[in-house]
Amino acid sequence: MKMKSNKRRGFTLLELLLAISISALVLVSAYSGLRLGWVSYQRLDGQIQSYQSGRSGFFRLAKDLGNSFLFDAGDDSRVAFSGTQGEMSFATLVRSKNKEGITYIEAAKVFYKFEGKNLLRAFLKGKALLNPGLEPEYEVFLSDLTGLAFSYASRESAGPSSLSWKDSWTDKTMLPAAVRLQLTQAQKGLPPVTLLKSIRLTNISLR
Structure with a gap:
């Protein structure tokens, strides 16, 4: 009777060890699956945030360019469009608020500059835009960003499909037909995302 009891205990212990081993394998597999899913989610979420950030920036830039104009006061106060691959400045219309919190539209000179891994933006509003000696405060x-480039299209082109792009704009008498922005944005541990957008401009001059 004692021998049979010992055999049953040994068999039961073996089953218990097997059950524990199987449970451990299941838990490890489940943890690995959850961890892989969480890492994938973080990457996807990061890519979405990076894409949304780029799109939001494109929208703001397109709005500034869409409201751009040439300001010619007939003297040294002229505000012309100027652009290179890494910098751009022009006169535009922006929203402002007075002391009472009332929103109004006013003229401003907007500056964009690619520096380090950031695209910086600054502006001079009102009478300040006519003072060439003032230095704007960039934000x-x-x-x-791992890469950024502005390019500019001439108005001599016949249509959108035949636009001729160049790396700078120095003509002080007119606006470019369009501005193209190509940027590459990357977050740590994520593949880079490249966005490309062209914005058409209307040639408006204020005197």
Whole structure:
């Protein structure tokens, strides 16, 4: 009777060890699956945030360019469009608020500059835009950039499909037909995202 009891205990212990081993394997597999899913979610969420950030920046930039104009006061106070691959400045219309919190539209000179891994933005409003000696205070507009380039299209082109792009704009008498922005944005541990957008401009001059 004692021998049979010992055999049953040994068999039961073996089953218990097997059950524990199987449970451990199941838990490890489940943890690995959850961890992989969480890492994938973080990457996807990061890519979505990076894409949304880029799109939001494109929208703001397109709005500034869409409201751009040439300001010619007939003297040294002319505000012309100027652009290179890494910098751009022009006169535009922006929203402002007075001391009472009332929103109004006013003229401003907007500056964009690619520096380090950031696209910076600054502006001079009102009478300040006519003072060429004032230095604007830049703020980070877009971050985590690994590359950025502005390019400019001439109005001599016949149509959108035949636009001729160049890396700079120096003509002080007119606006470019369009501005193209190509940027590459990357967050740590994520593949880079490249966005490309062209914005058409209307040639408006204020005197």
